[in-house]
Amino acid sequence: MKPSTRPANPNFSSGPCSKRPGYEISSLNLTTLGRSHRSAPGKKALEKACLETASILDLPTGYRVGIVPASDTGAMEMAMWSLLGARPVDIFYWESFGKGWLTDIEQQLKLDNVRSFSAPYGHLPDLGLADPDHDIVFAWNGTTSGVRVPDGDWISADRGGLTICDATSAVFAMPLPWEKLDVVTFSWQKVLGGEGAHGILILSPRAVERLEHWTPPWPLPKIFRLTKNGKLNEGIFKGSTINTPSMLCVADYLDTLAWVRSLGGQSATIARCRQNLAVIETFVAENSWIDFLAGDPATRSNTSVCLVLELDDERLSAMVRLLDEQGVAHDIGAYRDAPAGLRIWCGATVEKSDLELLMPWLEWAYQHTKEHC
């Protein structure tokens, strides 16, 4: 039977992700638009974005939050270009974005003291192989496989190396062990449904110490430069961005942060993601033709939920198209490099009620494509 009710919001993309419930572009505070980002109101808005992020995430004392160019990729590459080379590197990857960081390290930075640990889609490599004296690079949540690290227990508390963590699809959705993470990056376009273009770079005091005592042997473009005369450019972490940001994106991000506050903070957004995942878990438990790509439930993402179905690739594409055309679910096909399947975003801006409404449509679209395509 074709369901009669569609999700109120059919946006289940894994990035840019759905805007928050109740989002109205007209209610953004746009007083900074058309002004210099270095004007008093411009700087204040940028600084507020940094301070509010630190406060909501409850970062340890001494951790700095900066706004940098080029979304999560910009933040990660800036960190790797500025920090790597001082020690051997261990990189762990299990999907496309993590593999991209390996390409940067081996083919662009041309580091030779690198150990890489990988696993096929759906699995994690053996994190226990991490050497605490090496720098460790990894993504907390593999957005294209729906596999995340379960915790930070595998990271040594008294490590000598730095941990550089791409947490773009994890921050605000999963608790992170901040004391174990020296560099964390994310983009506004993910769990809070903000905009792309700007990245957030979080540095621990140990990362700052490395920056101030290590000069990489390769050239650093201006937009990657975190130090001035051997000292951290503290301005970046107080709202003096390296180059011109979009104040519209900043206003949008401040709106998302105010929404998080109104819900009760980070614990509320994490709870929303968990409840969203639970809707899909219930559905999968009841239907034998669909399963999680993540082999181990402890590694199951509660943001980018990746599912495999008993359908060939052609029918799967037809199913994804059908749900899109029906106005039920947009952009839920698996990432292009991942195994064919569905990827349904369950981040904080997605309403549980919409996922509940989506589930019977999945069943209908599956049966429909199986029989008619």
Ligand SMILES: Cc1ncc(COP(=O)(O)O)c(C=O)c1O
């Ligand atoms: C794990 C991960 N890293 C990096 C990126 C790239 O993010 P951006 O396009 O915001 O730079 C993504 C985007 O989906 C991602 O999921």
